[in-house]
Amino acid sequence: MKHQRRGFLKLIGVGGALTLLPTSITRAASPPAIEDRAVYIAASAGNNGDYYVSAFNASGGILYEQPLPGRGHDIGLRPNHVDVAAVERRPGLYGLILDRHTGNVRAKLHCPENRRFYGHAVYSHDGRYLYITENDFDQARGVVSVWDAQDGYRRVAEFNSYGTGPHELHLMPDGEHLVIANGGLHTHPDQDGRTPLNISSMEPNLSIIDRRTGKLIYQAALKHDWHKLSIRHLDVTANGMIAAGFQYQGDITDQVPLVGIWHPGGDIRPIEAPDTVQVRMRQYCGSVRFDTSGQVFAISCPRGGLVTFWDAQSNDFLTHIAAPDGCGLAATNRTGEFVGTSGLGNSWRMDAIRRKRVELPDDSHKSLQWDNHLRRMNT
Template sequence: MSLSRRTFLQQASVISTLSLAGLPYAVRAESANEYWWSAGSDHSDGNGVAGFSDNGNSRLLETGFRGHGLCVSPDDGRIVMMARRPGMRGAELTADQNLTLFDVRPGRQFQGHACFSADGARLFTSEIVDGGDGRIGIRNAHDFSWLGEFSSYGTEPHEIKMMPDGVTLAIANGGLTPSADDGRTADKNALVQSSLVFIDSRDGRLIHKYSLPENKASIRHLDIAPDGTLVIALQVQRQWLDDTEPRALVAIRRPDEPLQLLEAPGNLWLALRDYMGSVVIHPDYGVAGVTSPRGNLVVFWELSQGKLLGYFPLHDVCGIALSQQHDCFVVTNSAGDMRFIDPVSLKELKPLRRHSDTVRWDNHLLGPLPVSV
């Protein structure tokens, strides 16, 4: 870490400490509320799009299917949520709380994630055909009519996001060949053909393709910094390994550099139980937070040097996003808890703690958004 950055973080830490005294929150409380949305469920197992505001309001809009990832249109703030395995439907939520459902095409399955084109005109969806070959579906983003598809240049594409150039799609190919019984690879001897792929969203041309040195690791989720740095969350298929050695679960790809695994002590990797669930980058601090619901931890890395900063414990934590108003990380879990974490001290900002008695949060969190709860 450079001297200038260390000085900056020390100064930010002082500001964070003062914030905990309460005065800045009294001032910020007068500002407009922020809203986050996630796939979620209620206590009667109704599934839908779940919303939460920083004043504690929450609600669930039922869709009839369990959702997974969400994305937001850059032009009008509409939210799209995609179904998880088996992915047969998607849902759109407008700013005035209208829900529209759309279906996958015959012979395809949605894979839990989507993203909009830079102008908001097209919706790209991660999909598979029979056998697991990856496709990126292309739809009209307003009426969801079919426009075409590209290859994902891999097996089982999962999260997809648009790069800062507004043209290049980043694709996390999970590499798990679906089987008839559970939708995942059944053969322990099969390689997990995972890859990070970049394609041109205008014509589907392959730009770059990167693989991991560990052939039992699946690239699942990613986030992208404004400079094009990607942080990637991995899941290792331990049931197909013949040892108990720790495996790295987070990777980074900086512009014009190869894909690299981030470092952490072996006992931390083992505590995370081979599973990272979601990732978000705080661009102002150059810090990434990655959640592990199996390990009950959120782990943080500084990105310029790839240095492990620390972790925050929360049972079954998976959703993670940012708060602009409070300048911090926001995390959620399946118990309806919402925690706000300072990006410098990595401590909870307890005056902001929230809990929903009606909504159980699912894997991913999106926000803050203009769609109110």
């Protein structure tokens, strides 16, 4: 695809639509040939109902595969420590603390009988506490459990998530608050644990709580007409702006936004791609990730087979890159660049600035089916 640089980069999108990348982004693009020495880690699956946490290098070469007792989802990284937390996909009962270098199990977490893990976990900045989203299914409410990593990962508290069906959570930049995507979906393990029981009365929201006390600080919801937009995944910039991806529980032909921007204290601002791209997103966003500069964010759409890219300053759609069943996303150390993984076993390096996708050269990863999320660990 041809392009010219005249203070901006012109990228041809779907259906001939022209996308203009802002000058600030194109100038910030890192030069090529920067070696990536990071290690990437994600939940994965084999072909026989076998599940793993797997790590690979920047070339895609598998470093280890740690078997799991059930399907994993996301990985929490303990700052300045070897620990990583692998939490079972909802409705989960296990959590494992692994050595990030070897995959060896260091500790095991057990969900209480009246709770289920919901797949996402995050550590406090000092690494002392691990926070996990859970379902209090009998009360149809979400909770965030607190585990003391310095005391053998003892469960020490739980806080209200101030919504139903909490999923992804992140620390805010101040390190003192947690932002939670409350998806709004009530499920119960007696009814397979994943079937939504309240679609007609869903109330998804984004909530920010004090990580020490559990006090609700901010909360925002979409307008009632969009109550079937389950808010599932999010990421946060260094200045506290939150990007969120939605999963629509209504008809595939309904016209609804699938991406939102939230500045805490205000309303969630819905944003949309051009019509030709919006349709291809198939009402489902998988992972959300800001790049290393905070100027670009990526949202994967595995059902549509593409990754979308957005300008974090103007909140405008930038471009998209084809990614069959692609969902996992991790930012590299280059502006506008991400590593992505696929449920088909592919791994790519994707450059939103140059609209380029390159397969990682080592194909040993193709024996695995990557799960929905990906994390980058600096070595």
